[in-house]
Amino acid sequence: MALPPLSIRGDLGVVSTAGARYAPALLKTFAAMGPQGAFGATKLLRPFSDIVDSLGLKDPFVRNWVDLLAFLLAGVKSNGILSAEMIYMFAEWYKPGCVLEYPMHGSGAIVEALIRGIQKFNGRISLRSHVESIVVENGRAIGVRLRSGQGTREDLGIHHIVVNDWNRGVDADQNVVLISVPSVLSPDLAPPGKHILHAYTPGTEPFELWEGLDRRSDEYKRLKAERAEVMWKAVERALGPGFDREKCEVKMVGTPLTHQRFLRRNRGTYGPAIQAGKDTFPGHTTPIPQLYCCGDSTFPGIGVPAVAASGAIVANSLVSVSQHSQLLDAIGI
Secondary structure, three states, X not given: OOOOHHHOOOOOOHHHHHHHOOHHHHHHHHHHHHHHHHHHXXXXXXXXXXXXXXXXXXXXXXXXXXXXXXXXXHOOOOOOOEHHHHHHHHHHHOOOOOOOOOOOOOOHHHHHHHHHHHHHOOOOOOOOOEEEEEEEEOOEEEEEEEEOOOOOXXXXXXXXXXXXXXXXXXXXXXXXXXXXXXXXXXXXXOOOOOOOOEEEOOOOOOHHHOOOXXXXXXXXXXXHHHHHHHHHHXXXXXXXXXXXXXXXXXXXXOOHHHHHXXXXXXXXXXXXXXXXXXXXXXXXEOOOOOOEOOOOOOOOOOOHHHHHHHHHHHHHHHOOHHXXXXXXXXXXX
């Protein structure tokens, strides 16, 4: 908590922007923790289940609840998530007056803000563009080559989570369904008097069921309708009898093959489920000078906030330490 993620960069300049700049806050934190806490700081890089076990927590529901929180945060249960990630979340969650924040106009508004920032400084963005190769000159990367709803009740909440069977575990296939109705807070996302709804299973659909299927075949269409039923039932359960799936004017059902085709994801995944204590994210640097990688396969993880943070870390690494420090001053951290 004493070291803001935006102070991190991908080179040795991190000693200045993070280490030196926040040394007093870090020392104060370690002093408050005492010797036992300070020497136990390495546990932050261990699975959160180690801490849960050390507390002797045995209540099945509470352990399932902790697993669910970890799973929603990182796509793995408490035995696979870094303790640092869960501790950071709990620390934020239990601050006085804490609320679950939602970006007005949806997560797309965050993306649009990032795009405006890039374009403001003459950056160029190419969407729906296949990268054929990376252009390298004199051992340095210089660029890339491209291959050219209905109305419902008034108290409808924006977020809903349906767990069908706690005993199966939150990472079991078709067991957890997440539902979001962003038009509750941003009515302009849907036509007047209507809602837009997104339901999905969080990265638990077995790819083996879909591998090799022809997306135009009747077999694929039947399987898609069959596997989507769990989401329709979850929506009906969460929204109540006022919801009628037959009144939905636009229905779009995606599968791992949909992710694979349109999002160019390996095996249709949401992102890499890297197990804490077993492996680490590869980071942003590459063997080629000036070629950096960002996104959910690098660091710190999956989801729009994590991907935005990875882009910030790469951007920090491209400017001088003094410019980075000026930015930290400007945003007040």
